[in-house]
Amino acid sequence: MRTAIAALLCALALSAAAEPPADPLRSTQWPVMAGLLFGEAPVVFDPRVEVLLPPEAEDSMNVPVAVRWGRLPEVRKLIAFVDFNPIPLALEYEPRAAKPFLGFRVRVQQATPIRVAAQTADGVWHVGGGWVDAAGGGCTLPPNLATRVRDEDIGRVHARRWPLEGGGQRLKLRVTHPNDTGLIANMPAFYVESLAVADAQGRELARLATHQPLCESPVLSLELGAEGPLTIDGRDNGGNRIEARVE
Amino acid sequence: MAAGLRYLGACLLGPLALVPALAADFDYRLQPREIAPRTYVVEGVTENFSPANGGNIANSAFIVTGAGVVVIDTGPSLRYGRQLREAIARVSAEPVVAVYNTHHHPDHMLGNEAFEGVPIRALPGTVAGAREQGQDFNANLYRMVGDWMRGTEPRVPDAEVDEGEVVIGGHRLRLLALRGHTAADLAVLDQTTGTLFTGIVFNRRTPATPNAELDAWLASLERLRRLGIRRLVPAAGPVAEGEAAQALIAHNADYLAWLGASLAAAAGRGVDMAEALEAPIPERFADFALLREEYRRSVAHLFPGYERAALGVPPAEPH
Numbered sequence: 001m002r003t004a005i006a007a008l009l010c011a012l013a014l015s016a017a018a019e020p021p022a023d024p025l026r027s028t029q030w031p032v033m034a035g036l037l038f039g040e041a042p043v044v045f046d047p048r049v050e051v052l053l054p055p056e057a058e059d060s061m062n063v064p065v066a067v068r069w070g071r072l073p074e075v076r077k078l079i080a081f082v083d084f085n086p087i088p089l090a091l092e093y094e095p096r097a098a099k100p101f102l103g104f105r106v107r108v109q110q111a112t113p114i115r116v117a118a119q120t121a122d123g124v125w126h127v128g129g130g131w132v133d134a135a136g137g138g139c140t141l142p143p144n145l146a147t148r149v150r151d152e153d154i155g156r157v158h159a160r161r162w163p164l165e166g167g168g169q170r171l172k173l174r175v176t177h178p179n180d181t182g183l184i185a186n187m188p189a190f191y192v193e194s195l196a197v198a199d200a201q202g203r204e205l206a207r208l209a210t211h212q213p214l215c216e217s218p219v220l221s222l223e224l225g226a227e228g229p230l231t232i233d234g235r236d237n238g239g240n241r242i243e244a245r246v247e
Numbered sequence: 248m249a250a251g252l253r254y255l256g257a258c259l260l261g262p263l264a265l266v267p268a269l270a271a272d273f274d275y276r277l278q279p280r281e282i283a284p285r286t287y288v289v290e291g292v293t294e295n296f297s298p299a300n301g302g303n304i305a306n307s308a309f310i311v312t313g314a315g316v317v318v319i320d321t322g323p324s325l326r327y328g329r330q331l332r333e334a335i336a337r338v339s340a341e342p343v344v345a346v347y348n349t350h351h352h353p354d355h356m357l358g359n360e361a362f363e364g365v366p367i368r369a370l371p372g373t374v375a376g377a378r379e380q381g382q383d384f385n386a387n388l389y390r391m392v393g394d395w396m397r398g399t400e401p402r403v404p405d406a407e408v409d410e411g412e413v414v415i416g417g418h419r420l421r422l423l424a425l426r427g428h429t430a431a432d433l434a435v436l437d438q439t440t441g442t443l444f445t446g447i448v449f450n451r452r453t454p455a456t457p458n459a460e461l462d463a464w465l466a467s468l469e470r471l472r473r474l475g476i477r478r479l480v481p482a483a484g485p486v487a488e489g490e491a492a493q494a495l496i497a498h499n500a501d502y503l504a505w506l507g508a509s510l511a512a513a514a515g516r517g518v519d520m521a522e523a524l525e526a527p528i529p530e531r532f533a534d535f536a537l538l539r540e541e542y543r544r545s546v547a548h549l550f551p552g553y554e555r556a557a558l559g560v561p562p563a564e565p566h
Contacts, residue, residue: 052521052522052524052525053521054521054524054543054546054547055543056540056543057547058457058543058544058547058548059547059548062547062551064519064520064521064523064524064546064547065521066519066520066521066522103519103520103521103522105520135387135390150564153564156564158555158558158559158560159558160517160557160558160559162516162517170517172517172519172554172558173558174554174555174558174560176560176564219520219551219554221517221519
């Protein structure tokens with residue numbers, strides 16, 4: 001009897017966890033996103049994940065997104081995703097010794113919510129975001145051949161550091177890369193897959209897994225708790241190493 | 248007047264009747280207004296493209312020269328172009344003998360198709376721009392204003408012109424080859440009336456920057472300032488007379504200089520592009536409609552370039 005009740009309670013708890021909370025953005029894609037990205041983990045919509053977005057995408061291949069989560073304690077991991085993109089997941093971020101700020105740019109295929117979810121130490125995902133209207137096509141438009149990244153430039157990093165008031169620094173980095181989504185005929189997916197930032201002593205400060213929705217030649221803004229020169233180490237899905245030292 | 252009566256009718260019929268009453272007949276209600284002897288402007292609204300305004304957000308103008316009508320810009324759609332011709336015919340029996348496109352943006356030239364048999368004159372860079380972007384602009388306008396666009400196809404200008412003087416009827420037209428708002432911006436100065444027609448000056452509407460090169464735009468404004476014009480027909484918004492015309496040119500220059508300097512400074516401080524969207528805009532530009540919206544679009548157009556410079560990306564590297 002006891003076992004039966006425990007099993008029943010367990011089943012109830014599971015079904016409660018499996019049911020994602022109602023979406024304040026009313027996106028029909030939200031239940032699919034929640035199932036795909038969070039599985040059985042608890043999810044809440046939380047205004048402490050502050051996502052900066054334009055209401056309209058002027059350039060569907062280059063939509064700026066920034067997120068702050070300073071009011072949320074002990075964030076272990078963040079993911080950014082685009083509900084209505086053919087490939088929704090844009091990046092995963094582990095802010096090991098990083099401060100609560102991240103800026104990046106995505107492609108959007110049509111009008112869509114863009115969201116960031118931050119997972120706290122208790123395993124709960126806290127979700128913020130907003131709608132971006134768009135003419136679309138950002139994931140499947142062929143690149144402009146006149147401004148196509150040259151082979152010899154692929155993987156080149158341009159980066160700069162700025163001290164933050166109250167300590168630490170902001171790092172902005174740009175990796176020259178076509179970041180092809182693989183959704184255009186005869187153009188295989190070819191994109192920056194991982195980036196890690198370390199201090200001069202080799203201590204890893206932040207780690208990123210990046211995916212196809214990031215714009216061509218991705219630009220990322222990070223805030224780090226450490227001072228001094230930094231190193232960047234990453235690779236693309238073709239196995240090309242991406243390395244730089246930021247003085 | 249007609250629009251006012253229709254609106255009254257809509258009110259009497261109740262809110263449900265409002266939308267059909269405003270749009271179902273696809274009538275732009277173009278009202279040519281005489282701003283100088285035999286010189287007319289047809290003013291658009293200082294709004295963004297929408298199904299409610301049918302894309303009528305730019306000014307067109309025409310001069311009845313005595314040797315035919317000269318049209319400057321043709322509006323956003325085939326319907327607009329046709330209705331512009333009808334409006335011209337209500338004012339003058341002279342035939343349209345020439346059309347000038349000030350630049351290749353869709354709200355200034357998608358009415359070209361209505362001027363069959365009339366040469367469409369434009370700078371070579373405008374012809375190239377229309378050829379390159381005309382179809383995309385056209386598709387985008389169908390998306391933004393809907394059925395007002397029915398039947399519209401971009402007609403690329405077919406008569407290239409350059410800097411110089413043209414005499415038509417009693418009017419001496421000075422053509423100025425400018426750039427900066429787009430790669431090629433034609434201004435027409437009617438020396439007979441002192442009226443300048445230009446697509447690079449905006450009145451009570453924020454200058455739009457999708458193809459802008461700010462330094463060139465500022466240099467072009469400086470050229471316009473030195474012309475000593477009596478009257479200015481802007482890309483959008485009301486006509487400016489006398490001192491107000493000079494002040495308007497200076498106000499546009501002030502905004503564009505501020506825009507470039509503030510975006511460059513932000514990129515130099517390491518500001519992220521999404522943060523730049525929220526930057527404060529000085530109060531002195533509050534007279535520009537759509538200020539925050541156009542500023543955000545400008546961030547999309549211009550910030551990546553300033554950012555590449557701030558990060559030390561060589562200008563030669565494709566982006």
